[in-house]
Amino acid sequence: MTKNKGPLANEAAKYAEHLADQSGQDLTALISAQGNVGDLIKMDFSECELLIHDHLRQKVGGLALGCFLLATRLSPGAAAAPLDEDSNLLLLRVTGQARLPNASETDLNRFLAGQRVATQDAMWDAQGKIDQFTLNQLRYAGIRCRLLGTFRMKETKPSEWKLSFGADVSNFYSGRGLKVYKPFGAALAQIVNFQKTKGDDSHPLSGKRVPIGRVRYASSERLVDPAGDSVQVELDPTDLIARRTALFGMSRTGKSNTTKVIASSVFRLREQDKKKGLIGQLVFDVNGEYANENTQDGSEENAACLKNIVLHTANAAHSDVATYGLAPHPNDPARTIVKVNFFGGFVSKSSTADELSKALEPLLVGKMLIDGRIASDSSKYIANFRNTSLDIPVVLDQSSATRFQRALLAYRAALSAAGFAPPDAVKKALLKGLFSKELVQALEQSSSSDASMYVRAATIIKKETVSWDEAVELMKSLRRFIQDTKHSGYDHFNSDYASQHDGRSWHDERLTGILSIFEYANGVNALRASKDEHDPGSVGDYAQSVMDDLVAGKLVIFDQSLGDPDMNRAAAERIMWVIFNRQKQEFVAAKKDKDGNLIPPPDILVYAEEAHNLLPPNAATDVSNIWSRVAKEGSKYRIGLVYATQEPSSIQSNIMKNTDNWFVAHLNNADETKELRKYYDFDDFVPSILQVPDAGFLRMRTLSNPYIVPVQINRFLVKAK
Template sequence: MTGIAAKVQNSTELRKPLTALINQGCKPVGGIFRLDYDSAIVLTDDFKKHEAGGVPRGGFLLAVAGDSTEAGFILEDQEIILLRVRGTAPLPNESELIQTRLAVVRDAGASGVDFDDVTDVLTRNELQQSAFDCEVLGTFYTETDARDARVEYGADIDNVVVSARYQVFLPSTDVLSWLASYPAAADERDSLAIGKVRFAATRRKALIAGTDQADVRIDVSDFVGRKTAVFGMTRTGKSNTIKTLVTAVHRYASEHERSIGQLIFDPQGEYANVNRQDGTGLRLLGDDDSTVRIYKVEPDATDSREKTLRLNFYDREVLEAAWSLVSDATAQVNTNYAKSFRSADLTEPDRQDFSAHNRWGWSLVAFYGLLAKCGFTATRFTPLKIALPDDKADAFLKEHPTAITSAGRGKYTINSPAGALSLANWVGKRSADFPKWHDENSRFPDIFGVYEYTGVTSAIRTIRPFHGPESTGDVAELLWQDMVAGRLSIVDLSSGNELVAKVMSERIVTHLLNKAGERFREDADPLEMQIVVEEAHNLFERGGRDVADDPWVRLSKEAAKYKMGLIYATQEVTSVDKRILSNTSNWLVAHLNSDHETRELSHYYDFKVWAPSIIRAEDVGFVRMKAYSGKYIVPAQIAKFDHSMVNEARKAAGLGSISSAESDG
């Protein structure tokens, strides 16, 4: 081939996608001298590693067959084998090299001269040779040799050759970003730069080479309607990661004109409030309650975004919710009395069934009396009408003249929780006089039976912070309506203990699942929503209950068909039910300090490879990430959540920018 023809041919070859990729600043580091389907041994030397800017453990390498020309490196075939460095490997003549190195160190030390002074050039070159042990991750290829051919990826190689024509390159900053973001890099409109590539805690070489600036982009749709795990010890950046993801989904929904509700369970109040240090926070994604709602025990009446988290336990409209919270609060009390108490059913029967409805009324007497006994106050109380023989009522009124009032014909009205408590105590201690209300068909004795058991009453008192005498409506239903409207809703659980947070969050999730299930059965379009759980180890019970009784496992099993996503953060992989882990699509893993946790993590994808780094490196925001559409684990330094992220999301939603100074005010 003539020189001109060769140049034309080379110019054509260089425009092919994978050839162009290799020639985009990638640095040669050596060649393959042993290759099989799972691993490769790469021969290199100190000079090549230095020129390339260093090769970290876990780093990506690109192996290609081809020739170096004046115009660039020309690939024989449009395919690149992607390797990941696992460590070093011995050379075939390693024993001889060790002996030589030993002699050099001994002679230099004995004579007090530099190492180079006791070796010749050939020996020095030979001593600088080494090898990388690499894992074969897969192959980038094009199905045709056309210049516009689409790059595909296969998670293996489909042929093994022993030719020494495979040369190995270290990716440049741009190519490294493409590798770390594949396939999200193909469409920047749907992707988000979540951070920078980071292979090691020590970043000196990466800073010098500029590879610390390689973006990692994710496809935001990967995190919508799917399960996402964020693992890491306290203060390793879990909350920062969640804020970044929530903001990205909020922005994505605005840009694509999609309604995606997001619900955050906030155990520490971290998401509900603006961070005083940087003056930013998720609540700034909206200016009013049309976009953002924050549910608190003590809401700020001057801020429309803040709503009460409390229920009025005496409100007949939320009876089911109130009973659910009260009975669940006693779940840790396992006495027979407590079990009988929890078995009570306060569902209102048919009003035409007078006997059943009367028994139900007496169950409410016992229930509202119990609330009064446990210190639940009331500023308004819907009168409760019950049947009571006049002679018994007269006897009761002699002791409690204001507790009830006559409604005529053997009917009496209870006008306050205190009245319910007085009547329940009076009737409960006279079972012989009221056999119908103490038989097996009545729930009254099941509820009254715990009045004197402090284990039960103490448990119920723990949920008093969530009782609001002036509140109206069911928070769970309000949150469902928020999801229907595509709002960001934050439930601040910082005012209650762990049990209260668990009971409240489980009831809300159950309600959302039930409502989503109703839509599904009605063949209505599902609502897209995300549920975010911090400190998930306090809420999840690993293997503790059947699916039907565990809303979190139900969420992992049923939510895909409802398009409900789950982002959960915890420092304990082992605290998460395996059924949830098995249905998790996205993984972001920061520092964990226990091999007990990393062993559990190692059961999923190839996190086993990263276990030593996960235990050793404690840097904040340094994660190993496997996204749903991602083909392999990518180590990344997650970007710090900041005001610019908030303002970009606000801009997408048609809102003006806001400064941190304004947010402080």
């Protein structure tokens, strides 16, 4: 006997039951009698087969490859108890044709009917050419589907029900029928825009979805959409933050347009929140199409380049977009020129460690760029130069300062010999205090066949400052003097020096490593490839400037259209290391807010256009490179990566394996689609990806979307509609 809990408790129970019934109706609202296409006749845990009639197929506007279907025992609009086993909808995707058990008989009937009209103008299904019973039988067909998962209502809180999706099926019965429906209109929109439950680490603005295109099942779709298939598809911009995103497709298939659409959606998060919506974005613009107006964007004012998005975004100022480039642009007077003063600033023997660090920061950056350029040269004299560090000594006493200054002089002389113009601060080479009178005497007293060269070197040393041409001449003589130790007289000089300096030689590995570049003419010539990156008037390091802009939440467009591939790769890697190291520091030494909560690193999103030119190749085994580090560790450091390329097979596999978001357009090569088959269920779309070259027709799967959605991406417009 049930104990009476009182009128209030009974009313509460009735209300809770009402809410449960209402949730069941919300579930059945996803199907409609007009969308009925047939019956499910065979299934397992991953695939199923449907029996479809041509009449029903025509009534719903057709069943294109890749379209969504729903299978259920529920009736459209009926009430359903959400806890019942059958109160669910199975989400299916059409993947092809299934051969029915009577296929041999129907194939024969079609053949005979066609044979009868083969010499006539009539179709074999015309009135009077085939009996209606047989014709009706021939209109049944089998459809093969992927089983994507299960929709059901779940009670997230007491008496609060919410539509949920599980990416599998918990059970099935072979002897129970399921009706199949095609969703369209509002039901289809709810399915394609269904969002998984947010995690604890989700962005504060997660769930603020924005339209980026419409559902598109086929290239040959009708211009009129009577079935309601063409519904709006939305993107959660925060899915890209601190995540990896792949954008694949041939040239002219909409990769750049898609990049602009998603980058603009992230930029416009500031419209929702002035502070939380500030996401630093960096675009490596290989072709200059994001920083500059171009013919590809069209002539309309509203079809301009990504840089101009600031003109039509609330809570944004002109300074929120920063552009960088190798050369000035007439339409972009505020552009920062990304060159480095390879010589650095003025320093002397008496400079402190802090003064040296500040003055030589660009010089060290330049050395790193040069080392990257000559990294593949295995010549010993090149390798010695490349492996010689110019880092400031930890202990800066008189001896170490003098030795460091000599190596610095040799390096700058090498730059001058390679044609690098010195800045005004170091127009002359400073020799004062770097060479002893004993060395001068040793040079002057040499009896070798190169004695005249050494006497000339001694004459140069006696000056306090000399031209860089003289400095080059001196360095070549010193290298020869030290190398030809037995004949030049250096051996005797060095022995005397060592006896007075605790056994240390006059030269050190740093000096000889730098001087090795003068051994052959090709040594200095190897440095000339970096001249385009040098500007004697440049101040500071542009990589740090880029990082500061990103921390401020700006959209940074790095125009690399005038750089060669090696230069672009070196610059991108250097900037990425600066970003990675600074974000890592913010993570391990996190500050606290006024409430004592740890402040995470700022959100930064990087776009690598033509990624096959920047990222390591698939065959590369070194996973310590910056791009691999970002792919594997970037999430915890709040670094997101969007990489776009025509060649998925060119991307290092460990980067692909850590990718969360996918946008895939047309690829014309089976080797490239072979790579895609490894991920999620892109295998279902391979025929369409290979065959359909329509611009902007993509297959999209993002972090919050539990399945792939075929979508026609909107054309990017600076002024959002």
